[in-house]
Each structure stands twice: as structure tokens, then as C-alpha cells.
Amino acid sequence: MRVALFITCLADQFYAEAGVAAVRLLRALGVEVDFPEGQTCCGQPAFNAGHWEEARALARRTLRVFQEAEYVVLPSGSCASMLRNHYPELLPGSREALAFSERVYELSQFLVRVLGVERLGEGLKGVRVAYHHGCHALRELGVREEPLTLLTNAGAEVLPWEAAEECCGFGGLFSVKLPEVSLAMADRKLSTLPAAQVLTSTDAGCLLHLSGRMAKSGVNLRVAPLATLLWEAYAG
């Protein structure tokens, strides 16, 4: 099986190790991995802010870059949803966009639903994890159990978290258009954080926002993308 990895611009720049982890993990599971080099951003920030013309240009380019791919796998629920759910809206009448959307998966979703892998190893034995459900992964892609199953089966203790499914306040441009509200949301979310050793999520944007906020308020907690933890689960 062959997948094309779409690392997404935020992970490329800020969580490069998540990409490395994803490649190692997929290869270890016997999957061939491509990284189509022309890739940049899926266009979501523009789309969400209403700039559809800009978003459309980027959607077309993503379609071109990933034309050949059998599966497109992303370590980001939000971008995966952009490709899966919003490309067909953005390019109405495009068969290509429609067919493409069905080949797109967030990493944990791909592992569980396509590869049928629920157990990666026991590399997270005893690690106390707080899992933040990225909103688009959760509500647009329906990725709820997959990350939890993979983490728990690797020995991690996924801690109950009152606000686990609450939006962190990132929201792309939202975080700079309405910075005060965005920060208040992060603070509310973090005020309920359980005593974890690591905070994780599928989305680089959420993690960037939350970790920045924690650093600013002097909280010292490891923040790692889900892909990184899944590789640790496998590699021990």
C-alpha cells in the first residue's frame, strides 16, 4: 500500500517531528510513503475567512500535487477535513475533488479504519496523557475513538478531562481577529487540564496555541503531536 503524506504547512514549520514520526510509523507498518514535494498549504485559513478565490487556487494546486495518490494521509484533522469535506464545496461540480475527498484520512483514522491497526506497541506504558479533541477532527471527520484506542492500547493512561471536547480557541484567523476571546477560551480549557505528563492532539494549530498560552502562564507540560506519540507507542 502506498500513501502520500500531506504534512500541512503548520506541522511542516512548527511540528516537523510529527512528519518524521508519521513517515517512520507508516513505513514500519509496511506502507510505502511518498511526500509530494510541490505541497504547501491546503488553503483552509483563506477558506474559513471567506476568501474563497484564494482558497480555490490552493485547492486546485493540492489536487494537482496529489493527483496520483492512492491515499492521502495528514497528521492534522482540521486540514484532513478541509480536503475531505470542503474541497467538494469549494469546487462544486468537480468530480476530481469529489473522488479525491474519499481518499483523504487523518493519520489515526487511517491506521484504524484503513489499515485495521489498533495496537502499535507498548511504548507509552504508564504515561499520563491529556488528549485534546480538535474540533474538525471530532465533529467534521468523526475521529473520536481512534486516537484514544491507539493511545490506550499502547499503555498510556488517557486522563478524563472535563473540557477535552471543547474548542481551544485557535480557529485559524480567529486567534488574531479576536485575540482576547481566543485567549480566554484557551485559558478556560487549560484551567480544567488534568495532571498529565503530555498534552496531545491531531492538530498543530491547537497545540501551538495551547502551548504558547501555557508557556506564557508558566505551565510546564510537554506538548506533542499525536503522530509523535504514536511513533513512541510503536518504537518504545
Add this chain to the structure above:
Amino acid sequence: MRAKARFYPKEAARLLKERPGVREAVTGATLHFERNRLRAYAEVPIEEWRERAKAIKDHVLSHLDRYLEEAERRLLEKGARVHWAEGPEEAHQVLLEIVRRRGVRRAVKAKSMLTEELGVNPFLESLGVEVFETDLGEYLIQLLKEPPSHIVGPAIHLSLEEIRRLFHERFGTPLEASPEALAGVARKVLREAFLTADLGISGANFLVAETGTLALMENEGNIRLSTSLPRVHVAFVGLEKLLPRLSDLALFLPLTARAATGQRLSTYVSLLGGPAKEGEEGPEEVHVVLVDHGRTALLADPEAWETLRCLRCGACLNACPVYRQTGGHPYGYVYSGPIGAVLDPGLLSLEEAYPLPYASTLCGACLEACPVKIPIPRLLLTWRHRAVAEGLTPGWEKTAMAAFRKVMESPALYRLFSKALRGLPLPQDLLPLLRAWTEGRGALRPSPKPFHELWREMEEDRGRQN
């Protein structure tokens, strides 16, 4: 009500800074409502209920002319008077005529968002009529001269402390008075008002076309009194409130209650027809004012008409993490939270409500909560798209988007940008954006190398190994 929606970003920031207690009160109350809703939804086949409710509403909205005529006919048969109001002026005319003819000096009002739209209170007051809001929350904010902060819980932003202080100043109650004692004081004032008012004003949750029945839901009993004690009753009903058959109430009453407060049914449901008949107790005159105020225009909007399914249950507000930080005031119009963000541009104009569709992270919690499945996230996107098309976007955003597109369309530029992020100065255009980010979250700390470089290194390693 005069809209101040365009000040949303400033007002939200100001409120967070100046009244932090609001955030605490609203978060607490909405989380409580939200937990109740989830429990109440889980008790029933909620997906079927939502699907059916949506279908019935869509049906009635697509045959609205027919159902409105039917409702009017039935209401007239019952002896009610029916008025049509396109906007506030015509609605005020109805009140003016009644106030003059019946010499009205006091009015008691049951909670209604539509009367906020129409500015009923200030109009009546301008005629010298004393108006009493009779819902406890509404009464509190009337004393404070504040607009409602939530569709269902208008005083949701107030803490018990603030209410105690208010009553202490107004009625001389002790500063540590219990909520029961405070309610007792309000009850005394309002009882007197109920017994002496000449006019009762209400909205309606539903108007059943088949029977001309107004349905009103509440928990305090004040609606019941407002609509039955005064000799004249005026109900303001938005055109979208129609239901085809009486039996539809069997779905809509419990669905609305579950969505709003997690109750199986509200404590009181009043079903009203016309005025009292010979020998019956009740108002002598009943007026039903069917109000448009932007609704037919919205109905004709192929992308935004679905907002008219709204039951005003407030579930989307309770579920919304953005609303939770500020309550409803910064939104600057009658409807706040997720539904306000998509309804207000339709009722006011996008220009006037420009910032509201951006008051969301598109997290989708509102859609999950909505009992009639209004696709709020999609509608937010639609309004944003229109805002861009109409040129309402601020300059910095346009510049940033143009730069973003340029960089992302070209892998070469993207790689250059990625280098810039790790040392070189960033383009000036992006600085305000960056500042808005770093102020609350510290400097951006990119990975030492971007993944696309690490990928090359990995590939080279593999090449060497093979």
C-alpha cells in the same frame, strides 16, 4: 433595538477586561444548561426527533403564505384580531391604537425576543405607559437598563452578588439576602403589576395554523398571568413561528424544552385561542401581530433561509465556547451567540453585522446542539464569503490573504518563507498579524528544520543505505 453589532470585537475585548465576572457567570450557567441538554437528548431517539422537526419546519416555511392565511382565518374565527406588521412602525401603530382607545397606563410583559427587535418597551414608555417585565431575569435587566444577554436566560451574565447589590439599592434588602428572599421581593412588585395592568404583552413559541392556537412555554408562571389577567392581550409573533397542525406541538414542545433547559417539558405551557367567551375568565380583547421584520427577505435567500427554522431555544449559545466568554452583550443585537452570528446579518444587513460571522472558530458545537439542525457553521462560512465579496474585509486581512496566496501557490516562495521564519526578517505586511498572535502566546518557535528538509535528509539516508 438599535444594532451595535459592528463593535463586536472591541466590545468583546472590553467586556473581558472590565467585567471578568460575566465570563464566570456565563460559563457556569451555560455549562449547566449544556449538561442538562445532553442528558435530556440522550433519553430519547433525538436524531429522529431532530430530523422530523426539521422536516416539518422546512415544509411550513416553504408553504408559509398558505399557513399564514389559515392561521389568520382560525384566529379571526376565535374572535382574535389579526394585524400584519412589516416592521417596528406598524407594530407600534397597533399598540398606539390600543393604548389610546383603552387608556392603558400599565403593561405587563412576558419575555419575548421579537419585542426587543421591535423596541416595544421604549415605545410604550414614550406614550407614558409603565412597562413591567415579568420574567424574573427580564425584570432584573430591566431594572439595570440592560438588554438580554441570552435568548432563554436574559440575565445569565449576572452573578448572585450583583443581583443582591441591585436589590439592596432598589428595595433595601440586606446584602446577604437569599435568592428566595430576592425572588419574594420581585414577586411582590410583579403581583401588584399583574393585578393593575390594563395590557398584557407576549410573544409566542409557536402559532398553530390548523387551530389558530398560540403556544407559550415558560417555567415561572408569569406568562400565564400576563396573558390572562389584563383585559387586553397583544401577542407579537414572527412569521417563522408557524406550525401546521396542533399535533405538531407534541413534538415541538418537548423538543424545545429538552434543547433549552434539559427539561422534558417546561413547567407551564399555555395554549391560547381568542378572547374569553361569555362567562369565562380572560382577556376581552386578543390581538395577534404577525411580524415580518426581515423574515420574508431572508426566506427568499437561497443560502441563508435555514436560519428561519430557529426555535429560539438557546442551545447553540449554551454549546458555544465563544459565547461563553462574554455572554450576549458584545454581539450588539437581539440575537447573540451562534444563531445571532448568522441571523443578525440576515435581519440587519451584512454591512451592519459584519464582525458577527467571524465570532466563531467553526468548532461545530452549535450544529450538534441545534434541535432543528440549522447548519450554522456552513452559514457562517457563507456570510464570511459574502463579506469578502462585498469588500467589507479590513485592509490588513486583504493584504495578508494576498501574500498568503502568493507564498502558498509557489513552493519556491514557500521554502523562502520557511527560511525567513527561521531568521530573516518577516515581511512587514504580516507584522500586525504576528503581534496579535505573540502578545498572548509568546514568540513563534519553529522547528529547527522544517519537515520538507528533514524529508530530503531521510531520503538521502535511505539512498545511502540501499
